[in-house]
Amino acid sequence: MKIGIAGGGAFGTALGVALALDGNEISLWARNPDAVATMQNDRANPKLPGVTLPKNITFSAELESIFVCDTILLAIPAQTLPAFLNAHVERLKGKYLVACCKGIDLKRMTGPASTIRDLVPDATAAMLTGPSFAADIARGLPTALTLACADDADGGILQTALSTTSLRIYRTTDTIGAELGGALKNVMAIASGVAIGAGLGESARAALITRGFPEMQRLATELGGQAETLSGLSGFGDLVLTCTSEQSRNFRYGLALGRGESFDSETTVEGAATARAVRQLATDLDIDMPICTVVADLTENKTDVMSALNALLSRPLKEE
Numbered sequence: 076m077k078i079g080i081a082g083g084g085a086f087g088t089a090l091g092v093a094l095a096l097d098g099n100e101i102s103l104w105a106r107n108p109d110a111v112a113t114m115q116n117d118r119a120n121p122k123l124p125g126v127t128l129p130k131n132i133t134f135s136a137e138l139e140s141i142f143v144c145d146t147i148l149l150a151i152p153a154q155t156l157p158a159f160l161n162a163h164v165e166r167l168k169g170k171y172l173v174a175c176c177k178g179i180d181l182k183r184m185t186g187p188a189s190t191i192r193d194l195v196p197d198a199t200a201a202m203l204t205g206p207s208f209a210a211d212i213a214r215g216l217p218t219a220l221t222l223a224c225a226d227d228a229d230g231g232i233l234q235t236a237l238s239t240t241s242l243r244i245y246r247t248t249d250t251i252g253a254e255l256g257g258a259l260k261n262v263m264a265i266a267s268g269v270a271i272g273a274g275l276g277e278s279a280r281a282a283l284i285t286r287g288f289p290e291m292q293r294l295a296t297e298l299g300g301q302a303e304t305l306s307g308l309s310g311f312g313d314l315v316l317t318c319t320s321e322q323s324r325n326f327r328y329g330l331a332l333g334r335g336e337s338f339d340s341e342t343t344v345e346g347a348a349t350a351r352a353v354r355q356l357a358t359d360l361d362i363d364m365p366i367c368t369v370v371a372d373l374t375e376n377k378t379d380v381m382s383a384l385n386a387l388l389s390r391p392l393k394e395e
């Protein structure tokens with residue numbers, strides 16, 4: 076099968092490697108011609124050290140290279156997705172569009188699958204999410220993911236098309252639950268990083284993960300998702316991975332915040348913008364999202380680590 080991928084970063088490339096090694100023809104578009112040339116000629120992506128890019132991935136800076144594919148994976152940052160879709164809506168009609176990014180768009184307040192559904196209504200909107208570091212996928216390590224698509228038959232087609240010997244894909248029709256699980260776990264990963272970076276200890280991190288989980292469920296169910304979806308790979312699974320590994324950029328960003336260190340602004344950290352979107356949603360919907368709110372404030376220097384900790388610890392005592 077021929078599959079298009081938009082985005083030549085770590086995740087788009089890693090998915091391309093796994094799918095190509097399974098015999099698919101992959102066409103990968105990246106906006107930066109120099110990055111394209113490196114991948115095409117050197118068969119390497121500096122973001123995936125030690126990984127050789129298979130011959131059946133072709134790289135191009137021309138969008139037409141992916142518009143000829145029926146299925147396109149969108150592996151660009153969540154905050155850039157609406158502009159990409161709006162710019163190319165005519166060429167994306169009728170396609171299977173699979174969002175591979177995690178976040179809530181700050182302007183639209185929607186997750187990636189909902190954004191596709193709203194902006195390209197004539198396409199089939201889906202989302203591929205779950206606990207999966209690009210480096211693991213690219214090395215062929217076993218990974219389990221969730222494919223969310225509102226139409227179960229279309230979801231089944233994508234599940235079959237994208238499963239490989241190393242990628243085990245489950246499916247759900249709950250796109251809202253899946254997109255919010257993936258978005259919110261990044262915020263919890265920042266909070267966990269802050270706790271470790273500030274020396275608050277492993278017990279504090281465990282408390283944040285555990286109390287963060289119902290916070291994720293609360294927003295997801297309020298917006299129409301199912302609580303069970305949050306218990307699966309796209310929610311709990313990714314929460315555990317991202318809050319406990321220094322491979323996570325969101326966790327490392329939190330570590331830097333907790334230590335009072337700077338962090339490379341070029342690194343993709345989806346949880347920062349998502350925390351601000353969640354803070355806005357919490358106000359608009361009048362729901363309690365205390366961890367996300369303090370993370371949003373921390374990312375904007377509106378509070379410091381000790382004040383944030385006090386804000387969480389001084390909340391009224393309640394039943395678990």
Ligand SMILES: NC(=O)C1=CN([C@@H]2O[C@H](COP(=O)(O)OP(=O)(O)OC[C@H]3O[C@@H](n4cnc5c(N)ncnc54)[C@H](O)[C@@H]3O)[C@@H](O)[C@H]2O)C=CC1
Nearest residue numbers: 083084085086087150151153155175176177207208209343
């Ligand atoms: N790296 C990982 O382990 C995983 C990443 N993801 C998700 O994948 C998405 C992409 O992340 P990565 O590939 O890891 O980030 P990355 O930083 O490695 O790559 C992002 C790519 O998007 C490109 N890009 C940025 N803005 C763009 C725009 N306006 N138009 C077109 N291309 C643009 C950049 O040039 C870069 O090549 C994120 O939402 C992330 O949460 C999901 C699972 C795992």
Ligand SMILES: O=C(CO)COP(=O)(O)O
Nearest residue numbers: 205206207208323324325
């Ligand atoms: O989503 C991920 C793993 O599932 C990757 O997390 P980071 O974006 O924090 O690196």
